[in-house]
Ligand SMILES: Nc1ncnc2c1ncn2[C@@H]1O[C@H](COP(=O)(O)OP(=O)(O)O)[C@@H](O)[C@H]1O
C-alpha cells in the first residue's frame with residue numbers, strides 16, 4: 001500500500017474512535033423500510049452494517065416495514081389496497097397478508113442476511129411476548145376521524161423479550177405487527193413502532209432509513225436538505241409535511257420527546273449510510289434533537 005493511501009485509510013479508521021467511545025454499549029434502534037429494502041446489494045450492505053455495529057460494541061435493534069412488499073402481494077392476490085393519511089386501510093383480509101408478508105417473508109429475509117455473518121439475529125413479531133399492545137386507530141382527514149380498519153396505535157410496549165436478546169448478544173429484528181388486548185392483530189406503521197420501541201428501550205439513537213436524503217425544506221423541491229432541527233421546530237413543521245414523511249417525522253418527534261437523545265432520517269440508498277452517520281464527524285441525513 002502506498003504511504004498516502006495508508007495515511008488516508010488510517011485517518012478514516014481513527015475518525016471513528018470518539019464515536020466508538022461515545023456509543024460503546026449503546027442501544028440503537030434502526031428502522032429499515034420498504035423502499036430502501038428493494039435492492040439486493042443494499043440489503044446485504046445493511047446486514048453488514050448491523051453486524052459491524054454489533055462487533056463495534058453497540059447494541060443494534062432492527063424494526064422493519066415492508067410497505068412495497070405488502071402492496072405487491074396484495075396486488076398479486078387482487079386485493080385492493082389504499083392509503084389514508086399515510087396509513088394502509090387494512091381490512092381483515094388485507095391484515096392476513098400484512099402479517100404473512102412482514103412476519104413470514106420480510107422478517108425472515110433480514111434475519112437470514114444478518115445471520116450470514118454469525119448467530120446474531122432473532123426475529124420477533126410485535127405480537128410476541130406482548131412486545132407491542134395496540135388499540136384501533138382512526139386516521140384524521142380534514143379534522144375528522146376516518147375508519148381505516150385493523151390499523152393499530154401502540155399503547156403499551158413490554159420490551160423484556162428484546163432486552164433479554166440484547167443481553168444475550170443477539171440482534172432483535174422486529175416486525176411492526178401488534179396485538180390488541182382482546183387478541184386481535186393490528187397493522188402498525190413501522191416508523192411509529194420503531195419510535196415506541198426506542199423510547200421503551202431508552203435507546204441512544206433512533207435511525208430511520210428511507211429512500212430520500214432526509215427531510216427537505218420545500219418538498220417536492222429537493223435542493224434544500226434540513227440537516228438538523230429541534231423538537232419545537234419539527235412540531236411546527238409537521239402539519240405542512242406530506243404523507244410518507246409524516247409518520248417518519250412524527251416518529252422522530254416521539255422518540256426525542258420520550259428521552260431518546262437523537263433521531264435521524266437517512267438515505268438507505270447510500271451504501272453503508274448507517275456507518276457514515278454513526279462513525280463520521282459530519283454525519284448525514286436529517287438529525288432531530290430534543291432542544
Ligand atoms: N419534506 C419531505 N422531504 C423528503 N421526502 C418527502 C417529504 N415529504 C414527502 N416526502 C416523501 O416521503 C417519502 C418517504 O416516505 P415512504 O415512501 O413512506 O418511505 P419508506 O418506504 O422508506 O417508509 C419520500 O420518498 C418522499 O417521496
Ligand SMILES: CC(=O)N[C@@H](CCC(=O)OP(=O)(O)O)C(=O)O
Pocket residue numbers: 032033034035064065066067068070086087088098151152176187188189190191
Ligand atoms: C398502517 C400501515 O400503513 N402499516 C404499514 C406497515 C409496513 C410499513 O410501515 O412499511 P414501510 O416502512 O416500508 O412503509 C403498511 O401496511 O404498509
